[in-house]
Amino acid sequence: MNYDVIIVGSGLSGLAAGIRLAMFDKKVLILEKHTVVGGLNSYYIRKNRTIDVGLHAMTNYAPKGKRSTPLGKLLKQLRLSHDDFRLCEQEVSEIRFPDKSLRFTNDFELLKQEVREQFPDQVDGFIRLVKKIESFDELSLTTSEWISSRDILRGFISNPVLIDMLFCPLMYYGNASERDMDFYQFVIMFKSIFMEGFAKPVGGMLYILNLLVDKYKSLGGELRMSAEVEFINSEKGIFKSLTLVGGEELAAVSLISSMGRIETLRRCDPNLTEGVSNDSEGQISFMESLFALDREPKDLGYC
Template identity: 40%
Template sequence: MKKFDAVVIGAGMSGIACALRLQSFGLNVALIEKHRVLGGLNSFFQRVKKSPTGQRLGIRQFDVGLHALTNFAKKGSRNRPLMKILRQLRIPYDSLLLKEQNYSLIHLDNRKIKFDNNIETFIKEVESFFPDQLEGFNKLVEVVKNSTLDTSDTLYVSSREKIKEFISDETLQEMIFLPVFYYGSSWEDDIDFKQFCIMFQALYLEGFSRPYGGIRTLFNILKEKMQSLNIVRMMGVAVQKIEQKLDHHILELSNGEVISTKKVFSSIGYPETQRVLGKKVNKESVGKLGFVEVQIFYNDLLEKKLPTICFYNKTKKFVYRNPDTLIDTDSAIICSPEGYDEFEGKEGILRVTFLANYKLWKELDSKQYDEKKEYVEKIARDLICEVYPEHNRKECFIDTFTPLTVEKYTSHMNGAIYGATKKFLNGDIGIKDLFLIGTDQGYLGITGSILSGISMANMNGFPTRHNP
């Protein structure tokens, strides 16, 4: 039987970062991934378009997750999450080839607010459109700047209630929440105030960037690191069962192998980890929020700069819930991966993301499923026309994923990207030497999940006299 000091389950962002950090402590580490491709929720894929007669019409590369790398930091900045992860993983800043966002837009009802990587832009918008809210908004910014995360603090504080201490205008409240919920709330219609502060910092105080070349640029760096550190990678292999022994764990794998390890770091989610531990999965521990995304390639994207991300809500009140229809057409994100510095080419993509109901998608047969995807694609096109009426609409390629796609490729129950509302900030789920990392540990997004992998490895993987 192969023996390891640590096994990391899942080669998404948190798993890769965790394995790299553990190996740098001199541990013998295995990284086990069910899928054949790295990245999990932040992977990449390609699609071939064929004519009805099977003739190959074209091929395009897609990113799964990367709308934006949050927590942007300029080279040389200090005390920023992005700088911390680069330092801990020994990745040179310049190798990421980061491009900053043009600007993003919050579009609610008929109101629009701009923000970019300088919070002063947002503050000026508040001053122009909500002058009586400026003082409260500035106070909120200060509270977020001074907030620190106490991982032992498990008390839930409703942000919808808390924000009233600073902002009395309901439209501005909704506008602040729109990006925050869409980019990181696993709660319906609210978010714990601790998470709110993390997201506010990540989106509004630090902002968005994108590696030139997309997520592959980051993966190429991480892959090279893994190769140089000789991490054992098992791709296309799922962990099927974990058996807890006195001072080690036995793992049964889908390729028939059985391995032994002192420590397990699981990035697959809390209920999913419970499942491989053979424990009962509580319905409440499974996330409710799923998404559909339509990615449309255009031959000729706008010459003028598009907003990087438009957070859209049709009505005055933003509802962020599992919809009771296939998708919620009242709100969406429109992301333009070309909306970063120096868009050089003519062809470009727009990505439209809607809240979606996993259960309703699951009930469809394959013919209905394809029809409904086409229906959603039409809604996405119509929304683009409405939000960007001047947009040149010469479409050349399209692809759509649903909560079922997310479930198929990442094994997250319900295709819930942000997992459940219960998070385990110290990684401890009550099993000795097994730690949760990634989404259900509580740090979301690309930067967040990398930070999660690193901090859980630092806290629980570092060999000490007491913790050999």
């Protein structure tokens, strides 16, 4: 069967792309090699408890009705309502280092107060940094030059611990380089986490994924699970078809791959991995520990 577009991967990006294409009457197929959707942002079940993997909180929270915000624009693009996401704002988050800690909520004033209390000699520089971030146009596509965020922050803040504490959640949520990040990306993450804040849907990732899958299928999109791509077939640099593990071949006008650049290149036939070294795969891994408590966080001192 021929498709307008085949999408490899049913993570959030793959599902969102499928929804947008299906809205405009494209014949779309999403292929997923695993048995559950979600990719890096999924879930598993242990002892009747559903546990989120990857995305535990959604950034860029905005109240209902704020259509000009990133969240408002996302909902408009997917033709979903704010109520559909069933979002609950965070109570409080904490950046905890051995000798210092900073709390923050969706009210940015708390973080300012925390910096004032924990780093009183740095607060003026922090306020100046915030003004620079607020005036920076992160939506502009005219500048492609990489700018060191550490160099920028050192111009406002002299305490390296505070710099690292500000970097910590931003790099965890949205950075793929070691020790530093592009200031363009830093501004995006600073605004999305500290200035707009966190929220979580009632029901977690399972609910959000089911919401997106239902939306995609309601528009006529097709989804195939346990369908692993073995080869991406091309001719003279033009995509022709996919060969699945097992030998089935699927043709489409266009292909969108969300499995990552290196994995995509490895599956291309003719091979496109010449010059791709192990260093190209990236050097960063994130680990996390999850704890199932027998009491409420408030009972342990968290408000």
